[in-house]
Amino acid sequence: MTISVYDVTVPVFTRMLTNLLAIMDKAEASAAERKFDTKVLSDMRLSPDMIPFRGQVMIATDHVKGCVCRLSGREIPSWPDTEHSFDELRARIRKALDLLATIRPEDLAGGESREVTLKLGGQDVTMPGLTYLTERALPNFFFHVTTAYAILRHGGVPVGKRDYIG
Template sequence: MQLHDLTVPVYIQMLGTLSGLVVKAADSGNAEALFAARLAPDMFPLATQIRFTCGQAGEAVQRLTGKAFTAPAEDDATPSAAKARIAATLAYLEQATPDDFADPELPVELALPNGMTFGMTAEQYVRDWAMPQFYFHLVSAYAILRQQGVPIGKADYVPYMARYLVSGPALG
């Protein structure tokens, strides 16, 4: 399986989920407080989790394709701004083709702001860093909304599964 297939379709699908969660946050009538809410005092708030989720997807594809991605450094303060960020990330991802992606064995060096540097192949980067980081921030956003009482559940996290439904009650 190609690196494109392991990343872009997943990112697109799950950013669609994140967009739906932002709509639910907006519908709660308390979006400003939600965007500042966090799971624990030492964790980032919802607004940052949304920014990081989009950033993880875009930065991974940039690293694997060389196609420039600009991740804004500031958090979004409103649901409409967050939805615009998600839409911009989706537009970036949708232009990436399988031919754009690096060889899975290409060396990747990941330097973190804290001074730690990791060396791995492109495939290891996707498996061991890019996807786990993406899901961590996405699930953190979901958990913040649940913790704050937004009426969401599993069907809101995996709405794309409805296309596979062959029998049983409808999702939703």
């Protein structure tokens, strides 16, 4: 059995973003039960020098769109980072899910060898698609989704590993 670039991107991103939506639903219910605005959670961070929950969601979705577009040769859509509320963040996640729904296995065929150029430390760095996928896109996506989960968990939202994994 051959595993394709599609197999390790679209279904993985779709599952994790769908799980994040469900975790946000639990967070909203928890906030309502405890009688506080979800804006508190949206602005929450684990450390003073860390990006807040809302930023983690924005960056995770940026990695989704960047990854599938770079590896398929598509133009990366520009999404302004203006979301603050849970509803706005959910809409952004759904926008990423809608983008993923347009990607077919044939769109990503050959993506592992497609040259990807990123700006890293102010320098253009070019790498094969597989290196980009395994060393940049997936680790960054999981970092930000995990951090978003951890922020909500730290904020008292009753979620566990099963919620994260789905």
